[in-house]
Amino acid sequence: MTSLIGLGYLISTFSFLIGLKFMSSPKNAAKGNTIAAIGMILAVLVTIFTAFYENVPTINLIITGTAILAGTLLGKNISDKVEMTKMPQLISFFNATGGGCALILGLVEGSSLDISTGIVLKIVLVIGLLTGAIAFTGSILAYGKLAGKIKDIRTKSLVYTGRSILGLILLLPILYFLDFLPIEFSTLLYLMGGISLIYGILFVLPIGGADMPVVISLLNSITGVATAFAGFVYVNKVMIAGGIFVGAAGLLLTVLMCKAMNRSLLKVLAGTFKKGKNSVSESEQIIKTISTSETAMQLSYAKRVAIIPGYGLAVAQAQHICSQLQQLLERRDTEVHYIIHPVAGRMPGHMNVLLAEANIDYAVLKEMDEVNDHMDLYDMVLVIGANDVVNPAAENDEDSPVYGMPIIKAYKSQQVVVMKRGMSKGYAGVKNDLFDLNNCSLLFGDAKDSLQQIINQLKLV
Amino acid sequence: MTSLIGLGYLISTFSFLIGLKFMSSPKNAAKGNTIAAIGMILAVLVTIFTAFYENVPTINLIITGTAILAGTLLGKNISDKVEMTKMPQLISFFNATGGGCALILGLVEGSSLDISTGIVLKIVLVIGLLTGAIAFTGSILAYGKLAGKIKDIRTKSLVYTGRSILGLILLLPILYFLDFLPIEFSTLLYLMGGISLIYGILFVLPIGGADMPVVISLLNSITGVATAFAGFVYVNKVMIAGGIFVGAAGLLLTVLMCKAMNRSLLKVLAGTFKKGKNSVSESEQIIKTISTSETAMQLSYAKRVAIIPGYGLAVAQAQHICSQLQQLLERRDTEVHYIIHPVAGRMPGHMNVLLAEANIDYAVLKEMDEVNDHMDLYDMVLVIGANDVVNPAAENDEDSPVYGMPIIKAYKSQQVVVMKRGMSKGYAGVKNDLFDLNNCSLLFGDAKDSLQQIINQLKLV
Amino acid sequence: MEFISTNLENIYFLIFSIFIGIEVISNVPAILHTPLMSGANAISGVIMVGAIILMFNIEPTDYLNLTLGGIAVFLGALNISGGFFTTGRMLKMFKTKTSK
Amino acid sequence: MEFISTNLENIYFLIFSIFIGIEVISNVPAILHTPLMSGANAISGVIMVGAIILMFNIEPTDYLNLTLGGIAVFLGALNISGGFFTTGRMLKMFKTKTSK
Amino acid sequence: MKTLGILKEPNQEKRVCLLPSEVKRLTNELEVEVKFESGLGEKIGISDEAYVEAGAISDDQTEILLSSDIICTIHHNYHGQKIKEGLCFVGIFNLLYYPNRLEKYTQNKADIFSLDLLPRSTTAQSMDVLSSMGSLSGYKAVIKAAELFGGSMPMFTTAAGTLRPAKVLVIGAGVAGLQAIATAKRLGAVVEAFDVRSSAGEDIRSLGAKFIEVPGYKESENAGGYAVVQSPEYLKKQKELINHHISLASIVIGTANIPGKKAPLLIEKSAVDNMKSGSVIIDLAAEQGGNCELTVNGELIDYNGIKIYGNSHLSRELPESASQLLSNNYFSFLSHLLKNDLENSPLLKGCKVLEKGNIVHPSFESKLETT
Amino acid sequence: MKTLGILKEPNQEKRVCLLPSEVKRLTNELEVEVKFESGLGEKIGISDEAYVEAGAISDDQTEILLSSDIICTIHHNYHGQKIKEGLCFVGIFNLLYYPNRLEKYTQNKADIFSLDLLPRSTTAQSMDVLSSMGSLSGYKAVIKAAELFGGSMPMFTTAAGTLRPAKVLVIGAGVAGLQAIATAKRLGAVVEAFDVRSSAGEDIRSLGAKFIEVPGYKESENAGGYAVVQSPEYLKKQKELINHHISLASIVIGTANIPGKKAPLLIEKSAVDNMKSGSVIIDLAAEQGGNCELTVNGELIDYNGIKIYGNSHLSRELPESASQLLSNNYFSFLSHLLKNDLENSPLLKGCKVLEKGNIVHPSFESKLETT
Numbered sequence A, B: 001m002t003s004l005i006g007l008g009y010l011i012s013t014f015s016f017l018i019g020l021k022f023m024s025s026p027k028n029a030a031k032g033n034t035i036a037a038i039g040m041i042l043a044v045l046v047t048i049f050t051a052f053y054e055n056v057p058t059i060n061l062i063i064t065g066t067a068i069l070a071g072t073l074l075g076k077n078i079s080d081k082v083e084m085t086k087m088p089q090l091i092s093f094f095n096a097t098g099g100g101c102a103l104i105l106g107l108v109e110g111s112s113l114d115i116s117t118g119i120v121l122k123i124v125l126v127i128g129l130l131t132g133a134i135a136f137t138g139s140i141l142a143y144g145k146l147a148g149k150i151k152d153i154r155t156k157s158l159v160y161t162g163r164s165i166l167g168l169i170l171l172l173p174i175l176y177f178l179d180f181l182p183i184e185f186s187t188l189l190y191l192m193g194g195i196s197l198i199y200g201i202l203f204v205l206p207i208g209g210a211d212m213p214v215v216i217s218l219l220n221s222i223t224g225v226a227t228a229f230a231g232f233v234y235v236n237k238v239m240i241a242g243g244i245f246v247g248a249a250g251l252l253l254t255v256l257m258c259k260a261m262n263r264s265l266l267k268v269l270a271g272t273f274k275k276g277k278n279s280v281s282e283s284e285q286i287i288k289t290i291s292t293s294e295t296a297m298q299l300s301y302a303k304r305v306a307i308i309p310g311y312g313l314a315v316a317q318a319q320h321i322c323s324q325l326q327q328l329l330e331r332r333d334t335e336v337h338y339i340i341h342p343v344a345g346r347m348p349g350h351m352n353v354l355l356a357e358a359n360i361d362y363a364v365l366k367e368m369d370e371v372n373d374h375m376d377l378y379d380m381v382l383v384i385g386a387n388d389v390v391n392p393a394a395e396n397d398e399d400s401p402v403y404g405m406p407i408i409k410a411y412k413s414q415q416v417v418v419m420k421r422g423m424s425k426g427y428a429g430v431k432n433d434l435f436d437l438n439n440c441s442l443l444f445g446d447a448k449d450s451l452q453q454i455i456n457q458l459k460l461v
Numbered sequence C, D: 001m002e003f004i005s006t007n008l009e010n011i012y013f014l015i016f017s018i019f020i021g022i023e024v025i026s027n028v029p030a031i032l033h034t035p036l037m038s039g040a041n042a043i044s045g046v047i048m049v050g051a052i053i054l055m056f057n058i059e060p061t062d063y064l065n066l067t068l069g070g071i072a073v074f075l076g077a078l079n080i081s082g083g084f085f086t087t088g089r090m091l092k093m094f095k096t097k098t099s100k
Numbered sequence E, F: 001m002k003t004l005g006i007l008k009e010p011n012q013e014k015r016v017c018l019l020p021s022e023v024k025r026l027t028n029e030l031e032v033e034v035k036f037e038s039g040l041g042e043k044i045g046i047s048d049e050a051y052v053e054a055g056a057i058s059d060d061q062t063e064i065l066l067s068s069d070i071i072c073t074i075h076h077n078y079h080g081q082k083i084k085e086g087l088c089f090v091g092i093f094n095l096l097y098y099p100n101r102l103e104k105y106t107q108n109k110a111d112i113f114s115l116d117l118l119p120r121s122t123t124a125q126s127m128d129v130l131s132s133m134g135s136l137s138g139y140k141a142v143i144k145a146a147e148l149f150g151g152s153m154p155m156f157t158t159a160a161g162t163l164r165p166a167k168v169l170v171i172g173a174g175v176a177g178l179q180a181i182a183t184a185k186r187l188g189a190v191v192e193a194f195d196v197r198s199s200a201g202e203d204i205r206s207l208g209a210k211f212i213e214v215p216g217y218k219e220s221e222n223a224g225g226y227a228v229v230q231s232p233e234y235l236k237k238q239k240e241l242i243n244h245h246i247s248l249a250s251i252v253i254g255t256a257n258i259p260g261k262k263a264p265l266l267i268e269k270s271a272v273d274n275m276k277s278g279s280v281i282i283d284l285a286a287e288q289g290g291n292c293e294l295t296v297n298g299e300l301i302d303y304n305g306i307k308i309y310g311n312s313h314l315s316r317e318l319p320e321s322a323s324q325l326l327s328n329n330y331f332s333f334l335s336h337l338l339k340n341d342l343e344n345s346p347l348l349k350g351c352k353v354l355e356k357g358n359i360v361h362p363s364f365e366s367k368l369e370t371t
């Protein structure tokens, strides 16, 4: 019997491992998910299987079965309905449920201990409980922020309160285990649970909305730790291994995500806001940045892409690499157009010179007037080192010096990514209203470098 | 005590792991080697340490100490003296010593067993012995081949003999353990050892010299397995883990090496010879091929590189990517020249058109006459889609239709890599004698693709 | 010290697991960050196994704990099912486009 | 079956080790193939630990086995020292060039 | 309904200021009556019928001048004939340089919009004739140079030896200069360029050419992108550097200008003496006095085997393309003119020279006194 | 010691066949005495002194003809004057096309090496005057076309509308054709090219141009890379396709030739009628009768606003570059001539037309009969 159970857990541990491995390569990711899911089903089945020779009361079985069924159906239901763009908050939500589960486990298990329980087990219980609690409220808050239901609140006092509570969380158990606290263990548990729930909130509150994905990954890692500690309680290998895998992978993933966004984890957690490199204080624009990988990701989904080149393309001498990107996209059956604005660059025909040098077929060059009326047909517009020529102020802002100049209506497309080095302005020296729009993100960096990175990423998909 | 030993082994296991990990990234590789070496020293020290509470006779200690000292000094000595280009055969040699050690271990340990020994241990012993033996002779042979002391022998009968012996190796123990063989266990061991030694030879004999690195990697992996099995005998975690690491990593490495050379492992082992894609039987040239990664590796060491473009560069339209490679090399402080032959391409100035399009500075273009007298100063010459213009037949072979045409003396440089798609000839339709030379290797594939891959590899160094 | 020698196996297990957890995803391309996060989240739902074990050991009359345990199992199941299905949906997009 | 349940720990160890062995080098760039092979070869020299243990257990009068064991230790030491030094030499070249 | 007249250009001019396609838009979109002098487009193969089809009416010059509210030409081509009262001339008259041309217009109380005076602002770009013509001139300057040059522009590595690429020096990197740089680069020449505005450096480099920098330039913020006069020390340093680069070049293209002023003299006789026989100098500033001391406006001269061609209107030699651009420029301007008041439009104000015969442009007050 | 004479070329020719640098190598390396007609290089700014410095002796024509063993010129320039016995002429005489030029040489029992007849083998490349001149002609043809064309070659997207890139059709993708393709591509034109040899397709594409393929061409193995005459059906198919592409093009450059034969007629009057006014045809095959029906050799004509320029010697208009290449070609040939026997050299055999006044070249036997 036990050997069968052991074997079952072994296989499911291994499938988690393989699942994670596969999920980290684009080609096998979907397969990896299936493998991990099968491993999970196996682990659950094996566990339920133990009921048959342990004489579990029927009511317990019924409740368990019902709960599993209900959870599964609801989970499937929710995941089917939510829009693709809302994925991060969904993940956060599901992470909260995992944290909640760990929290309850810790409470129930802890309150039913007998006095003989060793200190090691108690420590394990406390850690499992508090990590679960932090993951629970933290994830709920992250969910709220992403859903736009909770705004960023960033005050010094908040950060300090958070730190003191963290101190408390560390101090209380130490005092308890050194016998300085004359309370019951279950009291300690409740106390810890409560404080941790609060800490989870304070932890996430000051962090900026744009950084939420990183935080979610971190919370996910914490849930993993909670799972592992729960596993220690039950001496259950698959829980320990699964938990540690997630804990370790989640932590690394958090770091990787920070790197991809060019952020430091510490700064994210401290809630410092990101600014463009050259962004001078004068410009108080609220902009959205995007990473090369996200750009690549979105390009990979796009069916029609427009490239709007500008003076920056010439400065970066990125014409050759730009043509490489075009070829890559075309090989993936994505239609690519170049839209040339009459005054892009610094001399008439500036863009023509560049694109001819890169041997770009005249057939894919479009004139502004040709396409301006159906810019919405482009899933994605890449603005490479152009600025004034896509500035909607030319259409809307009568006081702007560029008012009246015809522009390429990039803002009408589904999604705009603007590549530039910093927040400096174009030739006309005016603020670009495009950057404020919801469908526009800025990709900072020299256009040549950015394009190269996008190509590298895109090749992986 | 045991806990200290356990801890020591744990640390050393972990340092093997970290060492291997580091060794697989260019930046940390040297560090990785040091870490693994420290782990090894620790493992040895811990083992010797056990002597002090196990009452080991002095003579044993002395012999052990002397042997370790002698081996270490000799190893250092050999490794210091051998030339860089002889590295693969050196690795093969050291691998043989590891195999030999495993072989002796198996023999000694096996012959001193008492009758009560369980079947599992016996099986473990046999496997350890035979893997050690195969690794031993196989590596010695591989060493001999690389050193040019043993020629490739590729006959059908050899392959069949090899297969029958492999059958014997599998069959004998089965018969023995099913009690069909009425012999002593030690006899079995000697028998197995002998046969395995022979098999090691037959295994390597038919494999072509160019494929030796792959074989060495495989033999290395086998030594790892031998080590792991020896570890099982002594219930020694560090040996088991180290052995398995090497076994698994070695196997994967073998596969990766095959992939990098565009070979299948099975074909390597069967001793099939590699031919260029378009290589028609008519051309009976013996050529050396090279992979993009090896090319990148050698480029990374080169201080001065010459690129000789030809018609193939135009056909592949690889001028832009070629300029990328140049920039990459220059950023690494490698000097790059383009040498343009007067009749390269299909019209006067053909190469000029291409290189100007890719914005290549006129300062790095060299004329044939300017550099032909000191071609030996180039550590590496990349011939990209050129053929007739580097054909030494124009200088040496009076009967050749190209005799008398001035050529770029690429053959005089330290190392030539010729990029072309297959073995087809140039405009003049004559065989290229350059390909026969020792310092020339062919890199098959479309020039654009090959260059891209070289760039990708080079970026890692 | 003693702790080490008695738990040597476990320590190996722990270290190896952590190492694997890190190693296994160390080369994930940035475009997979979100799906991977989602997948890892689903795996952490294995905590439900603990919840089930808990449920099996609760006295059938201890309604409070039965309820709590039931909720825990429910939450775990939600995490697992939601997690895997969400991941699956995200990854489906990777298949629709044939690369190269 | 029984074998499994008694050796479960070992099996985990085995599988994890194999997995790690494979995983750890799975992204090695081709230019590191040879040095890595050399390094792995050096690590397999850990067989010398076995040889030393063997030596410690041989009767001091069993000259044949003492000799054999001595040779084994010697070979192991040769493998280790040669392996690491050779690898070190190869890898030194990677440092001389500053990349980018 | 306003009437717009288009006059034939002088003989040597092949370009037209409005093509049938834009005439059609004028009559349809702006509801203007268009009259044109017969034979207007014949030099570039456009028949009178084409204009008539576009909705215009063929007429003779006298009649047109008497009946139109607006007259469009490229060149100053009015010699005091009788005109309808309040007639408004639109053209590229270069009046700052030729202020005496104003006389006849003042006498007849005409209005003048001279498009060369349009402010170089973002919104004026579609009517900016200087940019569109400058651009074509810059291109043509290089084609011309290649045609006159006795060697080849690109490098040729051949079995009969190597021809080195031509060295091209472009002086002044405004619209024409940049286009010249781009075209010469395209042909494979080695290109260097010089401009007093240090901000031109980035533009030059973005075209892959080398920027020759003279340290110490004084920028003027309110010159609106145009160059201003410099200090003597600066000019000396500049001269030495330029002379050096001239002596190395096979082709020199001068495009440096200071609006309304004499063009800066940057290529002195002594520098030309150092050039190789067979070299070529194209001087696009010829009309403003030339960047080269030896330039004769409108002529190709041979100085010791060095060909010097001075022509500020090279775009004329691309009559088809030039007419296309001009026609769009004029159309944009006319539609702006008809839709806006003078008071509210800095563009109109910027290029209006005469109002009922009186000078209304600030730059002319001083000018006229000197005449 | 042999004496080599260099004669002045006819008036319209600026190129020289040997420059002082190669004269120096002749006198030094090959130990030849070199005489030259005074004023040889003056048209490209090379003084007599430069030749004298290089070791040559200035002399008058009669004297040179009487004292030399070898006479080098580019053009046929001999009118029966008295010569030293066994004098050997080296030049580019195009005798297959002008066989009657032979008369005076035969009468005076001279030898002739005509470099246009050199086999196009690998080893002959350094003396291959057809390649070096063809190459320059191809380049210059495009520069000429750009100069004559009323529009711009590259695309210009400007605030005043977009100028489409010129469409260039190159007919015949030999040496000159390929160079024309490359140059037009450089200038940003859209280039199509056509050649009967299907192997030219890869060459054309390797330059980034479009290959117009007419299926059904019959290749001849032993024509040594040259084109051969084709079947009538093929010619019809070809004509239709070409006509279509001609009507789309703004610039057509004809370079198709069949050695020693009349050039193929590929651009018929009817096709030209379909072209737009302002278009340009450059016919490099003019001397061999032209690829275009309307071509007049050596002249620029205007046909309904379409400029047609026929000139097979455009390299003349790059006299500096052309002389440099020719000089190397002649030097290579002379050094081969002086170092090798006629019997052992397929190169010498291939281009030797007369031996002591007798025809020795196989291609001429039939030719002469027809004269």
Ligand SMILES: NC(=O)c1ccc[n+]([C@@H]2O[C@H](COP(=O)([O-])OP(=O)(O)OC[C@H]3O[C@@H](n4cnc5c(N)ncnc54)[C@H](OP(=O)(O)O)[C@@H]3O)[C@@H](O)[C@H]2O)c1
Pocket (backbone or CB within 6 Å): A278, A309, A310, A311, A312, A313, A315, A316, A342, A343, A344, A345, A346, A347, A348, A349, A350, A384, A385, A386, A387, A388, A389, A390, A419, A420, A421, A422, A423, A424, A425, A426, A427, A428, A445, A446, A447, A448, E122, E125, E131
């Ligand atoms: N075409 C003509 O004839 C002509 C002539 C004169 C003036 N203009 C004027 O020039 C402007 C042209 O508009 P445009 O959109 O082409 O250019 P733009 O508005 O001047 O903007 C250029 C943009 O490129 C970015 N950039 C510069 N170097 C870069 C690099 N290496 N990598 C990435 N980005 C880089 C700059 O931002 P960062 O610095 O933040 O990177 C800037 O935002 C118009 O205002 C037009 O009126 C045109």
Ligand SMILES: NC(=O)c1ccc[n+]([C@@H]2O[C@H](COP(=O)([O-])OP(=O)(O)OC[C@H]3O[C@@H](n4cnc5c(N)ncnc54)[C@H](OP(=O)(O)O)[C@@H]3O)[C@@H](O)[C@H]2O)c1
Pocket (backbone or CB within 6 Å): B278, B309, B310, B311, B312, B313, B315, B316, B342, B343, B344, B345, B346, B347, B348, B349, B350, B384, B385, B386, B387, B388, B389, B390, B419, B420, B421, B422, B423, B424, B425, B426, B427, B428, B445, B446, B447, B448, F122, F125, F131
């Ligand atoms: N320059 C002139 O004026 C002129 C004119 C006419 C003839 N020629 C003759 O042309 C020859 C020129 O010599 P060359 O060395 O430049 O060229 P070549 O001798 O013709 O050789 C070209 C080489 O490029 C390779 N190649 C073709 N496409 C490729 C691709 N996509 N990627 C990689 N390799 C590719 C071909 O081999 P694979 O097919 O195996 O890839 C071939 O070996 C000389 O013989 C010369 O006499 C020159």
Ligand SMILES: NC(=O)c1ccc[n+]([C@@H]2O[C@H](COP(=O)([O-])OP(=O)(O)OC[C@H]3O[C@@H](n4cnc5c(N)ncnc54)[C@H](O)[C@@H]3O)[C@@H](O)[C@H]2O)c1
Pocket (backbone or CB within 6 Å): A346, E120, E121, E122, E125, E128, E130, E131, E134, E171, E172, E173, E174, E175, E176, E177, E194, E195, E196, E197, E200, E224, E225, E226, E227, E255, E256, E257, E258, E259, E264, E266
């Ligand atoms: N706002 C716009 O969108 C717009 C449109 C067109 C042009 N412009 C700008 O207007 C400016 C003038 O353009 P342009 O070509 O008509 O100018 P221009 O013809 O008056 O002068 C040509 C160039 O000569 C240079 N120059 C003057 N004196 C010189 C000297 N002593 N030495 C060297 N160079 C000298 C000038 O700096 C200028 O770049 C440019 O900066 C151009 O970018 C702006």
Ligand SMILES: NC(=O)c1ccc[n+]([C@@H]2O[C@H](COP(=O)([O-])OP(=O)(O)OC[C@H]3O[C@@H](n4cnc5c(N)ncnc54)[C@H](O)[C@@H]3O)[C@@H](O)[C@H]2O)c1
Pocket (backbone or CB within 6 Å): B343, B346, F120, F121, F122, F125, F128, F130, F131, F134, F171, F172, F173, F174, F175, F176, F177, F194, F195, F196, F197, F200, F224, F225, F226, F227, F255, F256, F257, F258, F259, F264, F266
């Ligand atoms: N061996 C060498 O190294 C070497 C050197 C130079 C040239 N060549 C070869 O010699 C050949 C001829 O060169 P060339 O330029 O002097 O030839 P050419 O001047 O005689 O002819 C020019 C081109 O016209 C083409 N042509 C002929 N009839 C045609 C028709 N009816 N329609 C279309 N095109 C037609 C020919 O195919 C040729 O490509 C080329 O293949 C060239 O590559 C070889």
